[in-house]
Amino acid sequence: MPDHAGQTSNATVALRMAEAFRRHGVTLTFGQSLPSAFHLASPHAGIEQKVYRQENAGGSMADGYARIARKVGVVTAQNGPAATLLVAPLAEALKASVPIVALVQEVTRDAFDRNAFQELDHLNMFAPVAKWVKRLDRADRLDDYVDMAFTAASSGRPGPAVLLVPADLLTETAAPVSALLRPRQLSLGQVPLDRSLADPAAVAAAADALAAARHPLVVAGGGIHLSGAAAELAALQQAAHLPVGTTVMGKGAVDETHPLSLGVIGYVMGQGARTQALRPMVERADLVLLVGNRTNQNGTDSWKLFSESTRFIHLDMDPMEVGRNYEAMRLVGDAKLTLAALTAELGKRDLAARAAARPAIEAEIAAGVATWRRTIAGITTRDAPLCRPERLMAELDGLLRPEDIVVADASYSSIWIANYLTARRPGQRFLTPRGIAGLGWGLPMAIGAQIAAQEISPGARVFCLCGDGGFGHSWAELETLRRMELPVVVAVLNNGILGYQKHAEEVKFGEHTIAVNFTAVDHAAIARACGVEGVRIEASSGIRPALEAALAARKPVLLDMVTDPDAKPPISFYAGHYPEPF
Ligand SMILES: Cc1ncc(C[n+]2csc(CCOP(=O)(O)OP(=O)(O)O)c2C)c(N)n1
Ligand SMILES: [Mg+2]
Numbered sequence: 001m002p003d004h005a006g007q008t009s010n011a012t013v014a015l016r017m018a019e020a021f022r023r024h025g026v027t028l029t030f031g032q033s034l035p036s037a038f039h040l041a042s043p044h045a046g047i048e049q050k051v052y053r054q055e056n057a058g059g060s061m062a063d064g065y066a067r068i069a070r071k072v073g074v075v076t077a078q079n080g081p082a083a084t085l086l087v088a089p090l091a092e093a094l095k096a097s098v099p100i101v102a103l104v105q106e107v108t109r110d111a112f113d114r115n116a117f118q119e120l121d122h123l124n125m126f127a128p129v130a131k132w133v134k135r136l137d138r139a140d141r142l143d144d145y146v147d148m149a150f151t152a153a154s155s156g157r158p159g160p161a162v163l164l165v166p167a168d169l170l171t172e173t174a175a176p177v178s179a180l181l182r183p184r185q186l187s188l189g190q191v192p193l194d195r196s197l198a199d200p201a202a203v204a205a206a207a208d209a210l211a212a213a214r215h216p217l218v219v220a221g222g223g224i225h226l227s228g229a230a231a232e233l234a235a236l237q238q239a240a241h242l243p244v245g246t247t248v249m250g251k252g253a254v255d256e257t258h259p260l261s262l263g264v265i266g267y268v269m270g271q272g273a274r275t276q277a278l279r280p281m282v283e284r285a286d287l288v289l290l291v292g293n294r295t296n297q298n299g300t301d302s303w304k305l306f307s308e309s310t311r312f313i314h315l316d317m318d319p320m321e322v323g324r325n326y327e328a329m330r331l332v333g334d335a336k337l338t339l340a341a342l343t344a345e346l347g348k349r350d351l352a353a354r355a356a357a358r359p360a361i362e363a364e365i366a367a368g369v370a371t372w373r374r375t376i377a378g379i380t381t382r383d384a385p386l387c388r389p390e391r392l393m394a395e396l397d398g399l400l401r402p403e404d405i406v407v408a409d410a411s412y413s414s415i416w417i418a419n420y421l422t423a424r425r426p427g428q429r430f431l432t433p434r435g436i437a438g439l440g441w442g443l444p445m446a447i448g449a450q451i452a453a454q455e456i457s458p459g460a461r462v463f464c465l466c467g468d469g470g471f472g473h474s475w476a477e478l479e480t481l482r483r484m485e486l487p488v489v490v491a492v493l494n495n496g497i498l499g500y501q502k503h504a505e506e507v508k509f510g511e512h513t514i515a516v517n518f519t520a521v522d523h524a525a526i527a528r529a530c531g532v533e534g535v536r537i538e539a540s541s542g543i544r545p546a547l548e549a550a551l552a553a554r555k556p557v558l559l560d561m562v563t564d565p566d567a568k569p570p571i572s573f574y575a576g577h578y579p580e581p582f
Helices: 013-023 036-045 055-069 087-096 122-129 139-154 200-212 223-227 230-240 276-284 335-347 352-376 389-399 412-420 442-456 477-484 499-509 523-529 540-553
Strands: 028-031 048-051 073-077 100-106 132-135 160-166 216-220 244-246 261-264 287-291 311-316 329-332 405-408 462-467 488-494 533-537 557-562
Touching: 013 036, 013 139, 028 036, 028 055, 036 048, 048 477, 055 073, 055 087, 055 100, 055 442, 087 100, 087 122, 087 160, 100 122, 100 139, 122 132, 122 160, 132 139, 139 160, 200 287, 200 311, 200 329, 200 335, 216 230, 223 230, 223 335, 230 335, 261 276, 261 352, 261 412, 276 352, 311 335, 389 412, 389 488, 389 540, 405 412, 405 442, 412 462, 412 488, 442 462, 442 477, 442 488, 477 488, 488 523, 488 540, 523 533, 523 557, 533 540, 540 557
Parallel strands: 028 048, 028 073, 073 100, 100 160, 132 160, 216 244, 216 287, 244 261, 287 311, 311 329, 405 462, 462 488, 488 557, 533 557
Antiparallel strands: none
């Protein structure tokens, strides 16, 4: 029987599996030795193991990697406790549509269902947090199971797939080629795997509606980034004179220096928001084109953002998201293809009214942004006795380049970057864990993002913003950062509290629980203990030089900024509850 063309003979299942992963474009996995047979074999297939300290973080590294590389990220883990720690990052990937394959070891087949050490029902455990969970039990089904896992992750609405593999199966001799196990050649690890165009008749109807609308608005979500559709969105914005706002996950879908770009809208339009004065423009919209946008609670300010009379066109890969919260003209398809088709259709229509409306729209946006800049001028420049995140963000905004990548942890960090940083090109990336907004994922996502950036955009710098509570979940990965010598700059907003938790409790209950206050922590010292340069910032005047030095260093640096615990980003629901800080 001939062997797989170009593959090693007398191979084990583990090697064949690594070769199949390599065929799907995998060059690295996030792992910690297990399944050992796989990781021992995978270098022979050209796959490197990037070693995490903790599985929770490993899953987030695969997530950050996948978001930037726009290909399937791979994380591996042992059965039992290690596997349980993948639940959280896979849940994030499921909600945020991030393609990940998790290769998880099972106990040996002779020990199934006998209370084997660390045996757990992985099939049921992963079911609610993955698109696809299967166990490979036979060597001769290896290729089709691996292909199913990658297809599940990268096709349709991307997401996580879990491939379970018994430890003993990996050390078996690989099955010979047969009618069942024909050699496979396709690479299925790129996102989107398939591009489909929405029904041309529906696209034409959408173009009619947009051309006729008095106050159309586009609201772009993270789906633009997944599809790689930023250029097509920019072309639509420009050609059809359409104002565009984004969700937090969609930030960077458009160039925010473009005169038709509002900025981030949703629950972050409160006091001090770039888009605060633009709320009337959103409410006035008679037709909203939602793109790659799941109309979730935060993105719609608890579904209060649009007027009752607003009508919708909704373009998404996932037919279940289209019309979920707002009945809409349905455009089910890939954003890149469908936006291009929509722009072409609009080009056939009379856009004179749209062109005539453009100067007023631009003027309204410019005025809104100018009002915002005036509002924040003091807080972003003054030498406050306690450092303000607004100042850090403003200084950073002046130093970032269009190719740079910013990653934020959950909580306030995501909102600080959404509101204060400027996307300087269509497609610039600002990664936030908005799937389920778990604390602690900023640093590992930044590690994954930096590894991907080195593959696709070597000049890109990665900046990571974390709260002290969130950062406490992932300190251990500073050693990973150091070991991998990744030039990520991590800034910790050291306000000594679980800020969002505390402030939201005060708004809701008029008081807060005892859980929200920490004792003082010196994160710079923690960094230094891990071999990472640690810089403590205690005075506002120290922010700029510290940032400049850190970004120029091209090595891991942690900035521990002692931060005003009263600082709050512009969350709409805080309106009227706190004195204005400006
Ligand atoms: C894993 C996880 N646990 C708890 C929460 C609830 N939570 C949301 S924001 C927040 C406070 C975060 O504090 P910190 O990271 O210090 O950021 P800050 O708001 O102070 O900037 C908490 C506890 C969560 N989102 N994720
Ligand atoms: Mg905090």
